[in-house]
Amino acid sequence: MPTDLLVRYEAASPTISLFITGYHVIRAGRVPAGGHGDWLLPGNPYIRVTLDGGGSRIITRRNHYREMPRATVAGASSFATKLSIDAGASVGIGISPIGWSRLFDVAAEDVADRVVPLGALLGAAHSDRLVALLDSVDLSHPIAPMLDAFFEGAIGPANRDEGLLRDLVGVVIDERVGDIETARSVLRLEPARLRRLSRRHFGFSPKLLLRRSRFLRSLLSVLDDEKKPGYAGISEQYTDVSHFIRDSHAFLGMTPHQFAMLRKPVFTAGLSERSKVLGAAAQGLHAIDPLPAKPVTSLLTGARSY
Structure with missing residues (x-):
């Protein structure tokens, strides 16, 4: 990482971690012409606030954002985000699907692969x-305590489907759940309701979320080549390496x-x-809550589901 670039993460407090996945600070000093070029993997939504004159240009699957307000929301993403970071600083705030349901009235799918002003979703007063x-x-200095207090005051009442959303988060990231049929069985949900919940609170269909998780786990294993050189560490759910490469083109x-x-440099750090x-x-x-091992294992081995 360049010596003039700082990347720091901080955890949210247990009282708010169900809704906020964490905080990060990026500070860039001297930057090359055009800014520090960098990438973000597909993932969950996040709030971004620029400070000290720091700015960026962002390219998502749908748009190229050059001029943005200081506080924005990047929706859930199905494709890698390319960005260029100027001198200055920014703070990022990760939002879980449950946090989305508590903070914003708009469906996550309406903001997926987009960047919008925070004030348009949270209100101008909260954004300012x-x-x-x-x-x-x-x-x-640590910023987590201050941000914890802010979001404790901004979080709305529980969604009636919050228990299902917690289970769906667990299903989406559990490497034992490799197909939509298993996901439906674990959650005990009708297909239409599962799709509706997934699009409303996660931004995408459950099938795409499972594919995205499988790809992210495999890509991170490939990038960590000191432990598992080449493609040895990709998910066993891939039929072969070419299957993984096709997903790489789809997501990256x-x-x-x-x-x-x-x-x-920001991604690597x-x-x-x-x-x-x-x-x-x-x-x-x-992760929010890990799935219990026994029910999922039983489903994968063909035993009766719970």
Whole structure:
């Protein structure tokens, strides 16, 4: 990582971690012409607030965002995000699907693969207050306590389907659940209701979410080539390497090797730091409640489901 670039993660408190997956600070000093080029993996939504003149240009699957307000929401993503980071700082706030249901009235699928002003979703008063709070702090000190308090005041009442959403988070990231039929059986939901919940609160169909998780686990294993060189660590749910490569083109727009060769200092620094602080190297694999082993194992071996 360049010496003039800082990436730091902080965990949300237990009282808010069901809704907020964590916080990160990016501070860039001297930057090359055009800014630090970098990438984000497909994953869950996040709030971003720019500070000290820091800005960025973002390319998603749908749009190229050049001029944005200081506080934005990047929706759930099904494709890698390319960004260019200017000198200055920014704070990122990860949002779980349950957090989305508590913070915003709009369906997650309506903001998927898009970036929108935070004020349009949370309200101008909350957005302005968040910016003012972050403007007032020294980013060299922990920011989690202040942000925890802010979101404790912004979180709305529980969704009636919150228990199902917690279970769906567990299903989506559990490597034992490799197909939509198993997911339906574990959740004991009719297909139409499962699709509706998934699109409303996660942004995409359950089938795409399962594919995304499988790909992220496999890609991270490939990138960690000191432990598992080549493609030895990809998911056993892939029929072969070419199947994994096809998913790589679908989610990254390139092969895993091409992605690995890109210059991406924030991404590279964040892999180990996020895993160490928040428990998962990718936001799209962030756990809330692990699924119990016995019911899922029984389903995968053909036993009667619970």
